[in-house]
Amino acid sequence: MSGSGSFRSILCAVDFSEHSIDALRFAIGLAGRDQAQLTVLTVNEPPLVEAAAAKCGATYLERETERELTNLVLGLMPGTADWAPVPHSAVRAGKPHTRILECATEEQADLIVMGTHGLGGYRPTFLGSVTERVLRHSTIPVLAVPLAAPDLVIFTDHSPIFHVGHVLAPVDFGPGTAQHVRVAEDFAHSFGASLLLVHALNELRGPAVLRFALQGLERERAEEARERLFELASTRCTADAESCVVSGKPADEIAGIAARHGVGLIVMGLSGEGASESRPGSVAYRVLTMTQVPVLALPPAQNEETAHAV
Known part of the structure; x- marks a missing residue:
């Protein structure tokens, strides 16, 4: 993170939930604002990897996840905007918080963006376990975006607008x-x-x-x-x-x-x-x-x- 509050490389971790989609919108806006590199990561956990491999073959899950992740990113990107970043998608397998932190290091990220969630209406009682573990171990800033924040950033042809x-x-x-x-x-x-x-x-x-x-x-x-x-x-x-x-x-x-x-x-x-x-x-x-x-x-x-x- 630079002294001016801008970022050079942003990692956004998604799990295809509404929370993570809102976080991705915010990450796209920040990357566009700063002209930063944007990496969009999702992680398949070991039980899912093993089950998919046994039923559909060793590479099936990774291929399908890459396809779905690409469609998700393209669906959110403001296609005609000249400020829009060109994101890099990444699919990993393993413990999510470990792979997120590893990817942040590999991409030399200076910001991790994640969705956060909880139970109990306006005052949820806990963060998502993955977000909590990333917060515990990260050595770079983490932006936690709740589900209620989709309208904070709007994409126009000229720039992202943050409300x-x-x-x-x-x-x-x-x-x-x-x-x-x-x-x-x-x-x-x-x-x-x-x-x-x-x-x-x-x-x-x-x-x-x-x-x-x-x-x-x-x-x-x-x-x-x-x-x-x-x-x-x-x-x-x-x-x-x-x-x-x-x-x-x-x-x-x-x-x-x-x-x-x-x-x-x-x-x-x-x-x-x-x-x-x-x-x-x-x-x-x-x-x-x-x-x-x-x-x-x-x-x-x-x-x-x-x-x-x-």
Whole structure:
């Protein structure tokens, strides 16, 4: 990923579900915007490969998958648009998350785009297991696109148009904060969207006798956070950015703000509140399971590398 928020090589993993088709539309739009290489990958799992080989021959499944993948890509591509990328299709066999990460390395991808899904209506309870494993192990940014996001990108003859509105950057003031804000601002600029910086304070809880003391401490923490957000926006953002401080469970608050403010993209790190927190349990992971907004998740390795450079 370049310093301007653009990408050179994008890998989009699909499984022919509606979620992955929406992700592919977003990937086509990004590749067209950046004139990036686009690789579209699907992976056949071992039980399916073995069953197809026993019934139809060793090469049948791969041939049919290649045909179906080609038809899927061609069906989504804006055929007359001069900006449209020329995608490369790839079919692999094995464990999906392993093959996705291997292909990303082979193609020198600087972004992986995937669909994500869950159960439970507006607040699904878990990510797709493949997406979760890729998020756990990826060393490059992963864009997770939910099923509710098909209208965020529209293809015209002249360019892809992203209807993003607002880009939200949750801020925890950790070592990767400057990078998150920089990437979020770059996306906001390229999408013609506004940037919203949010810091979520965990609520302080204690005995009722300490209620007034806790309320005073909450006000002090909120004021300090507002000052730090203002300083961050003043020193790290080249354009005006909105900012707000909220109190509650961080993931709940971030997902709620995204829904209320018409946010079209969330940019945040996968390291959560601190480097010691496991990635699947981080605030970013919980946001991914709750929101209907695409989330660009930046891996800790990139956070730390960038933090040393700023």
